[in-house]
Amino acid sequence: MPGPDRSPTRGRQAARERIAAKRAAEQEAERLRRRRRGQLIAGITVAVVVVAAVLVTVLVQSARTDTADAVAPANTAAGTAETGxxxxxxxxxxxxxxxxxxxxxxxxxxxxxxxxxxxxxxxxxxxxxxxxxxxxxxxxxxxxxxxxxxxxxxxxxxxxxxxxxxxxxxxxxxxxxxxxxxxxxxxxxxxxxxxxxxxxxxxxxxxxxxxxxxxxxxxxxxxxxxxxxxxxxxxxxxxxxxxxxxxxxxxxxxxxxx
Amino acid sequence: MAPVRAPLLERGAGVLPWVGTVLRVVVGTVWVVAGSLKLPDPAAAERAVRAYQLAPEGLVPLLAFGLPVLEIAVGILLLAGVFVRPAAVVSALLLAGFIAAVSSAWARGLSIDCGCFGGGGEVDADSTAYLSEIVRDGALLVAALFLVARPRTRWALLDRAPTSRGGPDAGS
The missing domain is CATH 3.40.30.10 (Glutaredoxin)
Incomplete structure (x- = not known):
């Protein structure tokens, strides 16, 4: 014999609540997952931008300090690589x-x-x-x-x-x-x-x-x-x-x- | 939580994020200034690195030209309040490295300027400032470690500390 809680109406009600709670939990988990993914992507983007900025700066500054085509004056001394x-x-x-x-x-x-x-x-x-x-x-x-x-x-x-x-x-x-x-x-x-x-x-x-x-x-x-x-x-x-x-x-x- | 502790905790929760904000702005500003000052004269930056007599010649350009960019990047993240914990971790690592390098120069009896804010190279033996350079970097290191422990502060774009009232700063 069914107990008072096992009436068909109450059973459906409880099931609906369980489903709603589960959906809410899933939505919450999905929200968290999306947020973490967003942060991960943002973090990777920042890291990539910083690494790219470092590389570009190293190249630019190396070019600025490049003096390979400098013209040396005459009368430099032997053994000084034209610097003395x-x-x-x-x-x-x-x-x-x-x-x-x-x-x-x-x-x-x-x-x-x-x-x-x-x-x-x-x-x-x-x-x-x-x-x-x-x-x-x-x-x-x-x-x-x-x-x-x-x-x-x-x-x-x-x-x-x-x-x-x-x-x-x-x-x-x-x-x-x-x-x-x-x-x-x-x-x-x-x-x-x-x-x-x-x-x-x-x-x-x-x-x-x-x-x-x-x-x-x-x-x-x-x-x-x-x-x-x-x-x-x-x-x-x-x-x-x-x-x-x-x-x-x-x-x-x-x-x-x- | 015991009711008697609540006021103290709330007060702590109210002040500490502001302390974090101040440290974030101080450390971030130092990074941006220090990094920017090293960019206009790249040859001098290389000489400052060589003066430590630590890095092999092949690494000198990377250190002389790359470190300032890293400093500026970390400074901007701290000032904006974005990715504060990673930025604070990098700050702490950089500062620990600088303290080690300056200490090493001191221990080896070199007479150099740290080149922390541009410049660098040899100075007179009586105008070295190793102790004050180490103390300054040590203070910044403590500030960075505070931000590693408590990255969420006020006036931050991303890493906002939750307010007790709720409102726009709540959550995040």
Missing amino acids: FAVGSPGAPVTVDVYEDYLCPACRAFEESTGDTLDQLVADGEVLVRYRPVAILDRFSDDAYSTRAANAAAVVADTAGADAFHAFSESLFAQQPAENGPGLTDDELIDAAAQAGAQGDDVAAAIRDLRFGDWVASATDRASRDGLTGTPRILVDGEPLEAPTAEALSAAVEAAQG
Whole structure:
């Protein structure tokens, strides 16, 4: 005999409720599933966009730093991959490499304290100095002075040779501008170039137009890959000098002579 | 839940999402600024990476050019309040890596600027700032870990914290 709950009407009612509850649960599950799928797709999209942005940026920045077609100035020194200018006798027993940025105060200090010692060692035929201008301090200049000065030095070397380059360098360090301000103007660079022995309309145009700007970037990049992290960097027969002082330099040169 | 704890919990629930919002904006802004400053001078970015003397030359362009993009992307996600937990996880990993790199430079006696906001390279031995760089990155790391634990905050596009009132911010 059927109990009170088993009347046909009540049974159908309960069944309908069960079906409705099941449908609601299914709809809820479907809603959650769709939301998760939506989030997954959005997440993958964001990840793909970020990876694509990274790749595009790497390509663009690599192109911006590419200096493969840079034109090197004439009169560069052997063994510097066209990035340096040598002063002294090629037969000198010791080679000194000097990496300098024309805006670097420590380089000016090195020139003041040790320039004469170095010049004397060159005059005595004891060392060959390979000067390697680099531009790593443009961000401390209102007008990219590091690059402009190194370009002008390359123009002088290109036109009048390594000794004129050396005279020009000394003159630039003697009138070095302060960091975080304007550098020497193009006209001042052109005057200094003329005094060092490089003059004429072509010199002036090359200084104004940054004829060797790409070369400066390329030389700086090569120096960085060779381990340059700051200036001045002085190598005595390839060995970094601990302190940029006249005493340290003399001692290192003496040691290198054996 | 015990009735006596309810007011405290509600107050906590009311303040913590706002704390999360502040941290999200701070960390996100730092990322966007730090990443953007490294883009204008790519050669300097490469020199900053090389100054650590850690990465092989083949990886230098990827680190110097790719990391800033990742920083900006993570910063935008944090500022927008979208995918906050993954962005916070990436933030924490990046910051832990930066802290390790700066500590390593310090331990090896290098005299470099971290290059955290562009620049970088060698500096005078007495103008290194390793401790303050590590403390700063450590503070940002703590903030990132907070967001990993509680990614839902106020004023977020997607990862909104539920409000007690309900309303438009409820659920999500």
